[in-house]
Amino acid sequence: MKYPMHALSAALMLAMGAAAQAAPYALTAVASANPKVPGMVQPNALSKELAQHIAATGAMALENGSALTKLYGYNDNGPLIPLAAAPGTEASKTEPDKNTYLVLTGQHGADAHYDYGTHFIFQGHETGTAGYITRVNLDADPAHRITLLADQDVNGLPLPTFDGSTWYPFSGKLLFTAEGSLGGGVWQADADYTGTSTAEGLTGILGQGGYEGIQADSDGNLWIVEDAGGSSGTANPHAKQPNSFVFRFVPTDKTNLKAGGVLQALQVVNAGHPVVFHPGQKDQDILSDDMLALHTYGKMFKTQWVTVHNTATDGTAPFNANAAAKLAGATPFKRPENGVFQPGTGFKHFYFTETGDTNQLTEAGENYGGFGGLFVLSQPDGPSANTGRLKLFYRGNAAHTGLDNITFLTKTQVVAVEDAGDALHVQRNALDSAYVFDTMVDYGTGADPVRVIAEGRDASATLDSAANDGKSQGIAAFAAFQNEGDNEITGIHVSDGDPDVDGILGVKPPMPFRQGWRFFWTQQHGDNTLWEVEPARPVAAYVK
DSSP: OOOHHHHHHHHHHHHHOGTTTOOOOOOOOOEEEEOOTOOOOBBEEEOTEEEEEEOTTTTBTTTTTSSSBBBTTTTTOOSSSSBBTTTOOOOOOOBBBBEEEEEEOOOOOOOOOOOSEEEEEEEOOSSSSSSSSEEEEETTTGGGGEEESSSTTTOOBOHHHHHHEEEEEETEEEEEEEEEETOEEEEEOOOSSSOOOOOOHHHHHHHHEEEEEEEEOTSSSSEEEEOOOOOOOSOOSSBBOOOOOOEEEEEOOOOOOGOOEEEEEEEEEEEEEEEETTTOOOOHTTTTTTHHHHTTTOOEEEEEEEEEHHHHHHSSSOOOOOHHHHTTTTBBOOOOEEEEEOSSSSSSSEEEEEOOOOOTOTTTTTTTTTTTTEEEEEEETTTTTTEEEEEEEEBBBBOOEEEEEEEEEESSEEEEEEEOOHHHHHHHOOOOOEEEEETTGGGGGOOOOEEEEEEOOHHHHHHHHHHHHHHHHHHHHGOOOOOOOOOOEEEEEEEEEOSSSSTTTTOOOTTTTTTOEEEEEEESSOOOEEEEEESSSSOOOOOO
């Protein structure tokens, strides 16, 4: 039985004191990652101050399923687990990805007579035969728990598989991102269920790219972090050429993104010259002096935003944002997947992750960003400023790499999670983890972040991992197997669900488990489980 939220809030306030509301949490580190053991199911391990419960899971029925999908985390194209007669065949798993939590009134669903409550999680689905958008109705009973909002756009065309999501309060729209230079981009949709799709693409406005992370700032600009993997080197076959960009979109009318605007990309200056992409020079870029400098602690770089596309002069036909960023002289990174603003700082500090090569054999190593890391972009003149400063906040290593989703837990604590991938799991014999980083710590001194989640592997993902092993070994029964293997941590999200402009992530310092702040993450792949994190019993989330 869970403590009611008002009891949790009262206990925490008593333990911490009102004056310490914004102080960081002292969370006990989980000692180690879970090992990757063939055929072995592993439970998740959390800091002893934390517990979790299932908010939704893949086999839950949609209240209004379609031909594409009738279940939350599966397409309707096969059995949920492999059958003995066809061990390499199962339903496509759709991977509900980044979470967007909102508190809304007057929401509707497929049942016109049902009260859907006020607390909702919105997700796009990242894989499967086509994309779709779901709403988890956190206050609802099982029959009404999950609503399918859209599996096609307003023109009846299939949606792409989605990765990132956010709420844009200036227009009252949900925004979803899709990866793929000529298939990716940004789509918008309504939060309410209308019975028909409200999803529409903005690829002629914001371009097509490997878009993943997307956040709004207080001025109404959109910050988009691209995950577009580069080509492997010839002399450096286990490393990839930096190929992804950080974008900012400045809308003409923030109440209507379809009105157009200017797409910009971040340019970093090192030693008097911009760091740029060099076509046909994979190995040179992988081990360039610029990459070494960017991944060196203590260095500070000037930045500016360069124009990639302006709808006023370039029109509204879909365009390749990645290619345009290269032509504009923007700076490529090694898969910078997601970013968030440090709360309570006036949107002047933007932290973003860099995934790296996800290969322990990377010739780039730590020094050239082979294991990625975390950067902070500071703009003292505000989020709309044209110039700023960039520095490395944390340099990844083999034990802390593949950093992907990110959220602030408190004003000075930021949580980043790994997406290391099955191959690296084998290489280091370790599944993924979530870490708390302290913005007040200098990680150049050798300090380590605090592991707060050591992700396990559920039964479905364990079967999938074995099926992928069979596929890699050339066993015919697994040749067409299409699903991922090990679980991945994604959708790490701390929010109070405020849908107003004052509720944009980055305005208010979070206070988890108090004053409506809630904490979610998704155990993607396998069973596709959405977890809500809460204080362990007895309440033990103390501040430093």
